[in-house]
Amino acid sequence: MRNLPWVLARAVLVAGFVLFISLPLVMILLEAFGANWFGMRMLPAEWTLRWFGWAARTVDLVGVLINTAEIALLTTGLALVVSLPAAWAIARYRLPLKPILIGVILFPRMIPEITFALGVARIFYDVHLTNTVIGIALAHVMLAAPFAVVVLVSTFEGLDSRLLEAGTVMGCGPLGLFRRVTLPLALPGIVAAALFSFLASYNDFVLTLMVYGADTVTLPVQTYLSLGNGYLSVAGAISTILLVPSLLFLVAMLRMVRPENLLGGLKGA
Amino acid sequence: MSEPRLVLQHIDKHYGRLAVLSDISLTVPRGHFLSLLGPSGCGKTTLLRVITGTVTPDAGRVMVNGTDVTRVPAYRRNMGMVFQSFALFPHLTVADNVAFPLRVRALAREEQQKRVIEALRMVHLEALAERYPRELSGGQQQRVGLARAIVYRPTILLLDEPLSNLDASLREEMRLEISQVTRALEITAVYVTHDQREALALSDSIAVMKLGRIVQFGSPEAIYAAPVNDFIARFLGYANELPVVVGDGAARIEADGSTLHIPAPAPNGPATAFIHANAVVLETSGAPAPNRLACTVTDLAFMGDSVEYVLRHKAGLQLKARVPVGGAIHGRGAAIWAVLPPDKLIVVPRDAGPPSAG
Numbered sequence: 001m002r003n004l005p006w007v008l009a010r011a012v013l014v015a016g017f018v019l020f021i022s023l024p025l026v027m028i029l030l031e032a033f034g035a036n037w038f039g040m041r042m043l044p045a046e047w048t049l050r051w052f053g054w055a056a057r058t059v060d061l062v063g064v065l066i067n068t069a070e071i072a073l074l075t076t077g078l079a080l081v082v083s084l085p086a087a088w089a090i091a092r093y094r095l096p097l098k099p100i101l102i103g104v105i106l107f108p109r110m111i112p113e114i115t116f117a118l119g120v121a122r123i124f125y126d127v128h129l130t131n132t133v134i135g136i137a138l139a140h141v142m143l144a145a146p147f148a149v150v151v152l153v154s155t156f157e158g159l160d161s162r163l164l165e166a167g168t169v170m171g172c173g174p175l176g177l178f179r180r181v182t183l184p185l186a187l188p189g190i191v192a193a194a195l196f197s198f199l200a201s202y203n204d205f206v207l208t209l210m211v212y213g214a215d216t217v218t219l220p221v222q223t224y225l226s227l228g229n230g231y232l233s234v235a236g237a238i239s240t241i242l243l244v245p246s247l248l249f250l251v252a253m254l255r256m257v258r259p260e261n262l263l264g265g266l267k268g269a
Numbered sequence: 270m271s272e273p274r275l276v277l278q279h280i281d282k283h284y285g286r287l288a289v290l291s292d293i294s295l296t297v298p299r300g301h302f303l304s305l306l307g308p309s310g311c312g313k314t315t316l317l318r319v320i321t322g323t324v325t326p327d328a329g330r331v332m333v334n335g336t337d338v339t340r341v342p343a344y345r346r347n348m349g350m351v352f353q354s355f356a357l358f359p360h361l362t363v364a365d366n367v368a369f370p371l372r373v374r375a376l377a378r379e380e381q382q383k384r385v386i387e388a389l390r391m392v393h394l395e396a397l398a399e400r401y402p403r404e405l406s407g408g409q410q411q412r413v414g415l416a417r418a419i420v421y422r423p424t425i426l427l428l429d430e431p432l433s434n435l436d437a438s439l440r441e442e443m444r445l446e447i448s449q450v451t452r453a454l455e456i457t458a459v460y461v462t463h464d465q466r467e468a469l470a471l472s473d474s475i476a477v478m479k480l481g482r483i484v485q486f487g488s489p490e491a492i493y494a495a496p497v498n499d500f501i502a503r504f505l506g507y508a509n510e511l512p513v514v515v516g517d518g519a520a521r522i523e524a525d526g527s528t529l530h531i532p533a534p535a536p537n538g539p540a541t542a543f544i545h546a547n548a549v550v551l552e553t554s555g556a557p558a559p560n561r562l563a564c565t566v567t568d569l570a571f572m573g574d575s576v577e578y579v580l581r582h583k584a585g586l587q588l589k590a591r592v593p594v595g596g597a598i599h600g601r602g603a604a605i606w607a608v609l610p611p612d613k614l615i616v617v618p619r620d621a622g623p624p625s626a627g
Contacts, residue, residue: 160354160356162352162354162356163356163358165323165352165356166350166352166356166358167369168323168343168344169321169322169323169343169344169346169348169349169350170344170349170350170369170370170373170417170421171344171345171347171370171373171374171421172344172373173342173344176344176373177344180369180372180373181358184358184360185358185359185360187360
């Protein structure tokens with residue numbers, strides 16, 4: 001028997017949750033595509049693309065996009081280079097002081113980002129890494145690597161060692177085993193780690209704000225700058241542009257990697 | 270005479286202070302099917318890994334075709350292995366799983382295809398070549414495992430409890446499959462199991478293992494007829510055991526001191542007499558006969574072609590008897606004679622247990 005009040009309550013709860021998550025997003029989209037939105041009006045009086053035009057005229061959008069992409073890609077590559085061997089060692093070997101090691105890796109994510117950012121900025125001024133793509137990418141690696149390591153550790157821990165034994169008995173040397181067995185089995189986890197790293201850099205604002213310069217403005221920083229200039233709708237337009245790759249990645253991730261693989265092991269992936 | 274396919278000489282392996290394998294020596298001729306039979310923890314799987322090369326022994330030598338391979342890494346030994354867990358690659362189709370060892374060996378494409386089809390046909394799976402392992406039943410997955418292990422014509426085929434992850438109904442079918450494939454290819458096989466029926470049915474010879482040692486080695490018939498101690502007799506599934514003391518050519522049942530006639534002289538001292546359930550004869554009357562024990566029926570189960578009785582002897586011994594259907598059925602509580610024919614009894618010394626040193 002259907003229990004109608006319960007079904008209704010559930011529908012309201014789900015709708016409320018979706019609204020709670022999406023309302024800020026809806027507001028920004030309305031700001032970006034609307035005009036003459038004043039007072040107590042529910043919706044803007046006018047729909048327009050002019051804020052995107054303004055954004056393009058007042059801001060070097062292409063340059064900002066290129067900066068952002070360069071930094072995010074560089075971060076992704078560096079984060080993988082660092083976290084693949086680290087995660088392999090943590091997952092597959094008996095290491096002394098393993099908890100301390102994991103603590104050190106997670107540290108940059110566990111403290112307030114602004115504290116961490118101040119320290120990074122202090123160092124970067126001395127070594128002239130502010131306002132450089134490589135410098136900002138290096139700083140972002142500190143934020144991206146913890147995520148990547150956590151995902152990769154659970155990936156590598158989930159690798160079935162019997163499959164590795166099977167590969168070895170069937171004739172795979174160490175390199176062949178990595179290429180033919182380990183890598184394909186771990187691929188969903190590696191893709192997830194790469195996406196997380198990319199987004200950690202792409203979405204970052206606080207740390208970037210402390211070390212960016214005129215040549216290295218990223219989209220989140222540009223959004224903030226435009227807001228500072230008093231143009232909420234232009235900031236909304238830039239935010240909307242910022243949103244597109246994030247949503248694409250989210251869709252890609254859900255299609256390529258089963259969500260449970262991000263949370264637990266990869267058994268039977 | 271050609272060299273034996275596999276010779277193990279005085280293999281020792283310790284994990285910390287635990288001796289997993291102690292002084293194991295074995296010879297397996299070409300085309301021979303050897304089973305390593307023993308309870309879990311007896312070292313049989315470790316011994317298999319010593320042969321594949323994924324475990325290096327602390328002492329001893331592994332000889333394949335007369336060549337010492339003890340220090341040769343596993344991936345250069347050309348061994349084939351069937352795993353208890355199947356160990357199929359989940360990211361590859363059935364055909365790609367079977368082709369995997371051929372790709373590693375960089376065989377020509379046409380040769381690969383030919384051999385994959387051949388191997389899949391051998392295990393009757395050619396129709397499922399494009400499926401993924403997760404789409405197959407356990408029995409089908411293990412047949413893929415078998416095809417993958419023979420497709421590159423390994424020097425020795427090793428099977429690690431290949432049936433124990435299968436449903437009971439599938440085990441016999443898969444066992445026949447393994448038997449047919451290994452005989453057809455005349456491949457040398459080493460088969461690890463804790464199931465004495467599998468070992469008896471498949472093997473040319475059996476090594477019974479306990480606590481890292483080989484306790485008895487011989488043909489299935491010889492081991493079944495004459496187990497060397499009570500551990501092996503129990504392991505081979507003898508249903509009835511009677512603790513006895515042997516002296517002056519006769520055995521006395523420990524429980525009540527009555528005499529048990531035994532077929533052949535046994536060494537003096539404590540021993541155990543064994544008899545199969547289907548060798549026990551039940552009588553309700555008749556002349557006194559040797560080895561006739563007064564019992565009460567405590568339980569019975571109708572098995573279709575036979576009836577299984579659980580009997581209790583007055584001295585407290587419990588006996589099991591399996592009688593073909595046809596005669597009268599004795600109900601619970603019935604008084605009955607259980608006759609143990611002397612020629613069906615075996616009397617073996619009691620296992621000394623683990624050696625105290627080592």
